[in-house]
């Protein structure tokens with residue numbers, strides 16, 4: 001058993017994150033939600049859950065399974081009784097991702113999937129802006145988040161008021177906002193983008209407005225990486241994802257010398273110097289597809305730890321080297337607080353209607369932009385370009 005990380009919420013212990021054989025996993029604490037570990041592992045629980053163990057066998061030691069199974073059973077029973085679905089982001093720990101998630105993927109993909117279900121309740125196993133996006137797209141459903149403290153360094157770097165002020169300073173320039181932002185910020189934008197379609201969206205909105213400049217908020221590194229691939233002049237904000245901003249070019253050089261022949265995949269929220277040192281850069285979905293389609297012998301995913309764990313689970317023939325940057329916000333979500341949230345219907349996420357309508361337009365306009373996923377990758381050799389940071 002490896003290093004152990006503590007998860008605390010409002011001064012209350014909510015569980016452990018443990019390094020196990022092939023990655024990290026959130027482990028329910030001994031007594032959670034009135035269910036002491038192991039004691040609820042009845043014959044009924046056993047027959048309802050034991051077939052699920054195989055999905056997490058690489059991450060949860062067998063002796064820990066009786067601590068998980070009662071909680072997994074309780075969550076899956078509540079979901080059925082309340083007609084609820086759980087949207088599990090790629091960065092959720094493998095227990096959540098594999099055992100209770102009904103839909104799995106990136107934030108926008110999850111919200112779009114949610115619009116297609118007839119569920120009454122959505123539990124967002126992700127961070128707060130993702131729950132807001134689900135509410136924006138699914139106003140008729142009740143949306144909950146297991147921890148109101150599951151925030152995001154990038155989303156909290158900018159407010160709706162900031163967007164208003166930027167607009168006043170730069171009239172006539174379209175504002176493109178990354179989906180990793182609050183509802184207020186989306187509502188103040190002309191159109192949203194994801195890391196997959198950012199370049200296509202920037203070029204689309206500039207053609208529509210007949211301008212050659214765009215304001216791209218709030219991720220400075222994503223904006224810099226996009227700027228290198230377009231003729232459009234980019235003005236950006238100083239927001240960072242604290243997980244991806246931490247990787248450096250030197251990290252990659254060190255990892256390559258320790259792992260000859262390794263293929264390095266990066267997310268475009270990483271600094272441009274990291275993209276330049278990587279073999280392939282794309283969104284979380286693009287990275288996952290790359291591994292599935294190319295089956296490299298050995299690979300490094302420069303992104304959140306659990307993403308590597310979850311992609312590794314789907315590609316047993318690929319050897320994963322894990323530099324492992326945990327997102328502390330994502331790790332606030334545990335099986336324990338998912339159960340509590342479903343049972344007590346606490347932490348409902350609401351978005352006022354005027355904001356929701358404007359934010360929905362920005363998201364839907366983005367969805368209407370057609371783009372070729374094959375051209376959504378970032379070329380490591382693309383030349384440097386000046387970007388104004390405000």
Ligand code: SF4
Pocket residue numbers: 127151152153154155180241242243244304327328329330
């Ligand atoms: S990984 Fe980065 S962008 Fe995603 S929630 Fe964590 S801090 Fe925010």
